[in-house]
Amino acid sequence: MKYGIIGAGAMGYRYGVMLQENAGVQVDFIDTWQPNVEKVREQGGVSVARDHENRHIVPINIYYPEEYMGHPDVWIVFKKQMQLTDELQRDAKAGIFHDDQYVFSAMNGMGHFEKIAKYFSPDKMICGTAMIATRMDAPANVDFMGVAGTEVMHMAPYNRETPDETMQAIFEDFKKAVLGPVWAKDWQGMCMSKVVFNAVCNTLCTMFQIQMGQFIAYDGVRDMARQLFDEAFDACERAGIYLIESRKEEVESVIEVSKAYKYHYPSMYQDFSKGRPTEVDYINGYIAKLGREHDYVCRTHEFVVHEVHLAETMRQFKK
Template sequence: MKYGVIGAGAMGYRYGVMLQENAGIEVDFIETWQPNVEKVRQQGGVMVARDHENQHMVPINIYYPEEYHGHPDVWIVFKKQMQLADELKRDAPLFHDDQYVFAAMNGMGHFEKLNDYFPQDHIIGGTAMIATVLNGPGSVDFMGPVGSETMHMSNYAGEMNATTKQVMADFQAAGLGPVWSDNFMGMCLSKVVFNAVTNSLCTMFEIQMGQFIAYPGVKDMATQMFNEAYDACERAGIKLIETRQEEIDSVETVSRAYKYHYPSMYQDFSKGRPTEVDYINGYIAKIGREHDYVCRVHEFVTHEVHLAETVRQFKQAAEPVTTK
């Protein structure tokens, strides 16, 4: 099958390049960020490294939406939640009835937007425990050793069919480590509640995951936040694919495995962009309130991240301290 990646950012490059390089599959990239497109065209591809080493050039096909005339079998979508609606409007002429779409974006809210353009049984959801950094236009860094990639997949609606089986086989050949789940919402929310701890707290304190896990109180903090999220999901009738204890344990395992990684929310924050906290902690809080349960910690963390975004405008270089 042929794939089209919408959003040549950190994760879009990760999926597209691994499909192209490891599985020998044809991939086209659709991008709207002009510096990214022009840099790739200027240098003849995207510069790819793994853990800051072995940087090499990977030739790719990259297009603005208006100039693309290809017909992929499956679209892979990786955009920020806040940008997705406008992106899909711009890409709409490229969509056809026979195409499927896969998305493993952070947070929740994107599947409803995708459903405006694709039928529910042509939507494949995913979650990815795969850390990637976009260094800048035309340059990406895959974090973690080869073979450490792991992800989950599930149909938004309907049963697994020939297309979803082929997508899973292609992802396996690419080395992305797919695992199938029949529990769509439980799969999605398991990743959301994980990000609600690591992404949000690392962002507020502007730290790497290894620095985060160095604090001995992390397990207690994670337990409190996970318990609140699980309580809200249980009231909504959503059974997560991981137990509470598995989620708690994963914070330490993943944080140590990616100790030098800044989560994607911090990457946005550090560049002055809005974060996706409303689609992560805010989404958990929304589930709670819709089912007569107030997620006080997640509501507080949502406000704290927004406060951190707001105070950036007041930050100035520190005045030198003089002593007499």
């Protein structure tokens, strides 16, 4: 099958390059960030390293939406939550979406599937999560973090009880690409499992501007994680959403994943450090909103959201 990547950022490059190189499928990249597109064209591809080593240029096809004339079988969407609405509107106006196309997304946070469903048939949508760390240090310059072959991702149909034939073919391509796909039964529980993980690691590492390995050097990490997880699990259970991991497993995953990616700065920190808005409203903020909708107040998550926004506001005084 042929794939199109919407959003040539850290994860868009990760999925596209691994599909192209490992699965041998055709991949086109769509992006709207001019420095990124022009740098790819200038250097003949995207510059890729693995854990800071073996940097090389991978030739790719990259386009602005308005100049794209291709027709991929599957779109893979990786945009920041706050950019997604404008991106989808621009892509739709450019006429690159078609009724026969499937779409997959493993973006951070929640709320994006409802936006994507405005442009694609819900029966052709696949929800995903990815425990795959990637850095984008400059336009057309990415670093795949973690030992090759340790990638893990989950996927589930958005509007089907079981995957159809095309969805299974996408799964097989992801498997050939060594992205470590695993089917999940329920997309909401699957996605919320990643949201509550990010609500600990991404948010706290951002607040203290530290790497994941530095984060778990503190003896109180388990207690901090447990407090945030307990609120998130309580909110989800009141909403009838049941995560694919237990509370204990989530706590232990913070330690194990942070050990595996000890030199990694989470994506929220990468945005924060570059002066961009963070996705905290779609992570901790989403958990807090879910709780209030079901008569449960996630006071820690609400406080953490304010702390991150306070840190964003304080950047103006650090010139």
